[in-house]
Amino acid sequence: MATKAQAGNSIIETIKTIVYALLIAGVFRTLFFQPFWIPSGSMKETLLIGDFLFVNKMAYGYSYASCPSVKLGVVGIDIDAEDICGFMDGDNTRLFGGTPERGDVAVFRHPVNNTDFIKRLIGLPGDKIQVKDGVLLINDQAVALKDAGDFEEVMERQGPQGRFPRCENNSAVGEGAICKKSRQIATLPNGVEHAIINIGDQSTDHTGVYLVPEGHYFFMGDNRDNSTDSRVPQNAGGVGFVPYENLIGRADRIMFSSAGRSMLFFWTWRSDRFFKGIT
Structure with a gap:
């Protein structure tokens, strides 16, 4: 005993x-790597709600945003990255800093509310960005677009938030029916190709000209009509320009993907998304 x-x-x-x-x-x-679970549809079809991935923090080096935040509301724990590494905040620099490339899918901290976002890097420092009639212009040159049929998904509640997807064929879609969105392949100036989807005409399809400041980046979601991103300024509830120090890392590969309300529901895992590369 x-x-x-x-x-x-x-x-x-x-x-x-x-x-x-x-x-x-x-x-x-x-x-090294931070786990990230996709909570919204702003990056469809590249990333689906329920995709689980690891963010490569070594890609861009380290800043205060590299420190983890610990939020456990059940036990009253709310520790932000700034609480741990705030001494590194404020100078917009990074340790062992790497250079982000146009077309990277990256995770960053929102410059105002510190929420983690994942979007595609569209504009580099010094770039002129505009969206005109739904077409993205980078430095006055329209990004090449090629029609690629429709993106289709079932009209049903998705993810832990239980929201229905938005559809281009909205008037004809009921629960359980097929929700369609127009799909195109965009080719960025550096040759990176990626799919974008559109739902309809809205204000973010017609913007003014954005001049990306030095040390900042411009991000957009691939699901163009369902994304809160740099097209909307921070004082209007958007993302605006993202400082270099707010980058967390690059998303390179999906580990697995759950179509259910929780990533623990293994019986809802999508068989075609294991270790899928992100482009």
Whole structure:
């Protein structure tokens, strides 16, 4: 029979093991890869609601945004990256900084509310960006577009938020029917090709000219008509220009994808998205 001293030592060792494991996990997440679960449809069809991926933090180097945030409302824990690494904030620089490339799918911290966003990098520092009649112009040159049929999905509640998708054929779609959106292949100036989808004409299809400031980037969602991104300024509830130091990392590959309300519902995992590359 174990003595009280032995039992006490066992508890202490267990606590130490848990603390060490958390420290190792925290260091790994801070320096190398951060898990990210796609909560919205703003990057369809490239990323679907329920895609689970790891963000490569080594791609762009490190800033205050590289530190993890810990939010556990159930137990009252709300630790932001700025609480841990705020001493690195403010100068818009990075340690071992890498250069983001146009077309990267990247995770970044919203410049105002500190929420993590994932979008496609469209505009580099010094670029002139505009959307005219639904066509993206970069430095006064229209991005090449090629029609690619329709993107189709079932009209049903998606993800933990349980929202229905928006459809181009909205008037003819009921629950369980096929929701369609127009799909095109866009070719960026550096040759990166990616799919975009459209739902209809709206204000973000007709914008003014954005001049991307030095040290900042311009992001857009591939689901053009269902994305809160740099086309809307921060004071109007959008993203605006994103500082270099707010970049967290590049998304390169989907690990697995859940079509259900939780990523733990393994019976809803999509068989065609295991280890799928992100382009």
